[in-house]
Amino acid sequence: xxxxxxxxxxxxxxxxxxxxxxxxxxxxxxxxxxxxxxxxxxxxxxxxxxxxxxxxxxxxxxxxxxxxxxxxxxxxxxxxxxxxxxxxxxxxxxxxxxxxxxxxxxxxxxxxxxxxxxxxxxxxxxxxxxxxxxxxxxxxxxxxxxxxxxxxxxxxxxxxxxxxxxxxxxxxxxxxxxxxxxxxxxxxxxxxxxxxxxxxxxxxxxxxxxxxxxxxxxxxxxxxxxxxxxxxxxxxxxxxxxxxxxxxxxxxxxxxxxxxxxxxxxxxxxxxxxxxxxxxxxxxxxxxxxxxxxxxxxxxxxxxxxxxxxxxxxxxxxxxxxxxxxxxxxxxxxxxxxxxxxxxxxxxxxxxxxxxxxxxxxxxxxxxxxxxxxxxxxxxxxxxxxxxxxxxxxxxxxxxxxxxxxxxxxxxxxxxxxxxxxxxxxxxxxxxxxxxxxxxxxxxxxxxxxxxxxxxxxxxxxxxxxxxxxxxxxxxxxxxxxxxxxxxxxxxxxxxxxxxxxxxxxxxxxxxxxxxxxxxxxxxxxxxxxxxxxxxxxxxxxx
Amino acid sequence: xxxxxxxxxxxxxxxxxxxxxxxxxxxxxxxxxxxxxxxxxxxxxxxxxxxxxxxxxxxxxxxxxxxxxxxxxxxxxxxxxxxxxxxxxxxxxxxxxxxxxxxxxxxxxxxxxxxxxxxxxxxxxxxxxxxxxxxxxxxxxxxxxxxxxxxxxxxxxxxxxxxxxxxxxxxxxxxxxxxxxxxxxxxxxxxxxxxxxxxxxxxxxxxxxxxxxxx
Numbered sequence: 001x002x003x004x005x006x007x008x009x010x011x012x013x014x015x016x017x018x019x020x021x022x023x024x025x026x027x028x029x030x031x032x033x034x035x036x037x038x039x040x041x042x043x044x045x046x047x048x049x050x051x052x053x054x055x056x057x058x059x060x061x062x063x064x065x066x067x068x069x070x071x072x073x074x075x076x077x078x079x080x081x082x083x084x085x086x087x088x089x090x091x092x093x094x095x096x097x098x099x100x101x102x103x104x105x106x107x108x109x110x111x112x113x114x115x116x117x118x119x120x121x122x123x124x125x126x127x128x129x130x131x132x133x134x135x136x137x138x139x140x141x142x143x144x145x146x147x148x149x150x151x152x153x154x155x156x157x158x159x160x161x162x163x164x165x166x167x168x169x170x171x172x173x174x175x176x177x178x179x180x181x182x183x184x185x186x187x188x189x190x191x192x193x194x195x196x197x198x199x200x201x202x203x204x205x206x207x208x209x210x211x212x213x214x215x216x217x218x219x220x221x222x223x224x225x226x227x228x229x230x231x232x233x234x235x236x237x238x239x240x241x242x243x244x245x246x247x248x249x250x251x252x253x254x255x256x257x258x259x260x261x262x263x264x265x266x267x268x269x270x271x272x273x274x275x276x277x278x279x280x281x282x283x284x285x286x287x288x289x290x291x292x293x294x295x296x297x298x299x300x301x302x303x304x305x306x307x308x309x310x311x312x313x314x315x316x317x318x319x320x321x322x323x324x325x326x327x328x329x330x331x332x333x334x335x336x337x338x339x340x341x342x343x344x345x346x347x348x349x350x351x352x353x354x355x356x357x358x359x360x361x362x363x364x365x366x367x368x369x370x371x372x373x374x375x376x377x378x379x380x381x382x383x384x385x386x387x388x389x390x391x392x393x394x395x396x397x398x399x400x401x402x403x404x405x406x407x408x409x410x411x412x413x414x415x416x417x418x419x420x421x422x423x424x425x426x427x428x429x430x431x432x433x434x435x436x437x438x439x440x441x442x443x444x445x446x447x448x449x450x451x452x453x454x455x456x457x458x459x460x461x462x463x464x465x466x467x468x469x470x471x472x473x474x475x476x477x478x479x480x481x482x483x484x485x486x487x488x489x490x491x492x493x494x495x496x497x498x499x500x501x502x503x504x505x506x507x508x509x510x511x512x513x514x515x516x517x518x519x520x521x522x523x524x525x526x527x528x529x530x531x532x533x534x535x536x537x538x539x540x541x542x543x
Numbered sequence: 544x545x546x547x548x549x550x551x552x553x554x555x556x557x558x559x560x561x562x563x564x565x566x567x568x569x570x571x572x573x574x575x576x577x578x579x580x581x582x583x584x585x586x587x588x589x590x591x592x593x594x595x596x597x598x599x600x601x602x603x604x605x606x607x608x609x610x611x612x613x614x615x616x617x618x619x620x621x622x623x624x625x626x627x628x629x630x631x632x633x634x635x636x637x638x639x640x641x642x643x644x645x646x647x648x649x650x651x652x653x654x655x656x657x658x659x660x661x662x663x664x665x666x667x668x669x670x671x672x673x674x675x676x677x678x679x680x681x682x683x684x685x686x687x688x689x690x691x692x693x694x695x696x697x698x699x700x701x702x703x704x705x706x707x708x709x710x711x712x713x714x715x716x717x718x719x720x721x722x723x724x725x726x727x728x729x730x731x732x733x734x735x736x737x738x739x740x741x742x743x744x745x746x747x748x749x750x751x752x753x754x755x756x757x758x
Contacts, residue, residue: 105631105681106658140657216647216658219632 008076017072024052024067032080035089035118037096037205038157039068042270043166049096049157051118053088055079064088089122097128099135099180101152109207111220115155135180143173144191146198146212146278151183154208160184160200167271168196168371184208195373198277199270202260213278214258218244226475226527227262229462231334231455232276233366234376236464237261237268238524241280241456241475255476256280256456266468273372280456286439288451289480299445304481308488311433311448312495318409318431319351327431328355328398328407331389332414332485333378336460336472337519338508339485340380342501343413344387345511346489350498354392355407358384361397362420374465379455383463386516402428411435413485414452418443435488451482458484459505459526467518473527608690613674615691616665618684618709626710627684630660634676634685642669643676660706667694667702 005016008026015030022045027034037049045068052067057077064084079085096115104110137151156175161184164172172192176185186192201211223242230237240260259280261272291307292299302310318327329347331340347353358381368375401407402425409431417426417434418441426432426444434446437454455462457478463469478484483491486508493501502508512519557563582595599606608614619627630647648661676685689712696702 103657105633106629106656110631216630216649219636221636222632 006072006074008072008074008078010078011080019072021072022068023054023056023070023072023076023078026072027054027067027078027080034067034080035114035122036068037114037155038159040159040162040203040270043159043162045069046158046162049155050092051089051096053085053092055082055085086122089118090124093119093123094129096155097123098130099152100155101134101139101150103153106216107150107153107207108210108215108220109153109204113207114205137181137183142191142212143186144188144193144197145274147192147200148210148212148215149184150208150210153206154184155206156182156184157205158184159203159205160209163196163200163203164192164194167199168194170194173200195273195275195369196271196371198274199261199272202270211258218247218257222247223257224475225260226456226473227525228455228472228475228527229379229470229524230259230272230276230279231379231462232273232279232377233374234379234381234465235267235372235374236379236462236468236470237272237276237372238264238470239272239276243456243475245476254284256283267464267470268372271372275373282438283454283456284479287454287479288436288439288449288482291451291481292445292449294445294447294449304450304483304488305491307448307450308491309495311450312492314431314447315351315409315411315433315492316496322408322430324351324353325355326407327351327353327409327411328357328401329353330360330398330410330412330415331356331358331384332435333358333376333381333384334414334455335380335485336455336458337380337383337387337463337469337512338460338502338505339458339489340383340387340389341508341512341515342486342489342493344389344515345501346493346496346498347411348389349500350493351496355401356389357391357398358389360415360420361399363415376465379462379464382465382467382518383461383469386463386518387512399425416440435485437482450488451478451480452488453478453482453484457482458486460484460486461509461519461522463518469519469522471522471524471526473525475527608692612690613672613677613687615667615689615694615712616670616676616685616687616704616709617689617712618663618706619686620710625654625656626659627682628660628663629656629658629682629684630663631658631681633679633681637675637679639673639675640669640671642666663706663709665704665709667704668699 004018006019006021007014007016008023009015010027010030010032013030015026017026017029024034024036024039025041034052034054036052038046039049039052047066047069050066053064054067055062055064055078056070057079058073058075062077067078093115097119100115104113104116107113110116139150139152141149141151143149158175161173161175164170171187172194173184174187175182177183198211201209222244224244225240225242228239228241230239238261240262241256242258242260243255244257245255257280259272259277261268261270261277263270290301291304292301293307293310294300315327329343331343335343344356347356364377366373366375366377398407398410399421402410402421405428408429410429411433413435414437417432423443429444432444432446433448433450435450435452437452442449455472456475458472459474460472461469462472486502486505490501490503493499502511509519509522579595582592585592586595621627630645632645632647635641635643635645642665644662644664644666645660646662647658650656650659672687674687677687691712694702
């Protein structure tokens, strides 16, 4: 107590922990994982699943008790796998499985289910002793948003109830009825309604809560996973992007299947918001596949190389005719730092353009909340600001400058121009070169339109609003002929005969780390060649 | 395994003139004829001996197939006449040839099983008849006991069995010999909707083919 730690003995080895640490956490930290359903490090202790049984020995007296409720005490001896403990766990599992419907074959959780795993490890290897009729409850209940509840599968750990109450701060779910007939139900008639509902699917240790967007789409063992960063807002939540390329043909080329949060103490802990979680559709939907060049009203599809050549020719001709001040560049806060560094090298250092910005007046803003959501809907606005991608002299907004004729050429990366500029303003532009990820309805066809890769298709980094630079990883190849911003800008620089634009990620990293202190360290895992979904990577279930 | 012919082989003297070879072949045929006739004669005289070789007049006569034979697949219905398959994809996972192709869907509210296949196809051209799918099935839905061994076809497309032909095993090509199926299963009423949906979900140019070759 004097030096503020308590030493205990776990399976014969000595460890010391700060006072108040519960024994389950202590065992997990010491490398003796204890099975559990209801315990979650971020939620209050419930102690209802009775799965974390361990043998506790203090002052010569021992008993089998739950590890999550008890805290460490000086001289305590913990034994995690004695015959008495294993017997107690087997009995707990037998109770949990009494009324379980055992529909693993069509349960979406099969393969990442704690009940399955623990039964394999600790369960009774013989047949069930239960010969009575099971208690039946309502299956496939829609309890709001994207949630489906199967009351039969539920082990009543109440993680979901506690999550809404303690983390989101809104009472959404409750446990009704008694004994074997207890079940989870939504408190409001309209069901669950908040911005963090998807997280209960992750923390549900069994398949009771499933996600309608992923329901029956794939089996979990088909999925591959890469650690990356959510591009939904400036928070920079850590995510696992899970995808399936082998069975791609089944759902008309939909590669990304779901997004799971990845634990990061500093940023998002265990959670992500629903708009981030269900935003993966944009990776595959409505993507721009091929480059196109518009000449004298004629629009033709070309290869990316040809389009880059055409763009270089047009930019060179425009600068020769009108000078650098009339050509503006709109960089994208959705691009990686590496792509933006290349952009800065080409347009600011190389071509000496004064008009570079990354913001466009009238772009939608999000609504911030106290948990994760940030008002800035772009993942890398801070990266843009760090690279000083701002106009050297302020002279009114882009729209007014186009109207006054000060700007007559525009190179735009991923901004919704048809929505934010009027058709007249777009008509006034002599040169419009657009790098876009998705198909956009153009009322004035750009001279050159180049397809860009989205975040899931490239390596790089994003800088969150509070200056944490985090690694994003490539999950699969860009769709169609799309290229990353880094590749396309390097190719454009080659055509324009401008040196000093980084060709690779490593070169861009070296360059950008000299430009801002935020870029000094890029945190987060780099995806290796093996992409099989590990148990840890399958979301946060195995917490 | 391919057989390679040695073209550099030198013929010996007896091989070069052919006649001894012809004589050997004729002698073998005559030996088989005589031995076989001897056994049939013994049988006719009711003297116990090895049975003589007989020719089965296929397709009018058929051999009795062993009960455990793994042959063309079928999908079973349960006692209430619903599809047993719940599209759990364990057969697809277990299949070493990747010849099973399932697209799952949520079943109508009145069906107790939540999940059912919208498309279930087995590509017989790929199948090696190992029976792993039967072993893997937790619902006892897929069986390889139809006894249908005639699976020749003039196109690869015809060798892909869909859900309808798996429920109602019939000949692959109508021009073949009379089909000897064990039972004709009544199709589910909602299976018609499945078929309609399948036509909707499979676009022209067939994404499915591309995927299969890309695998």
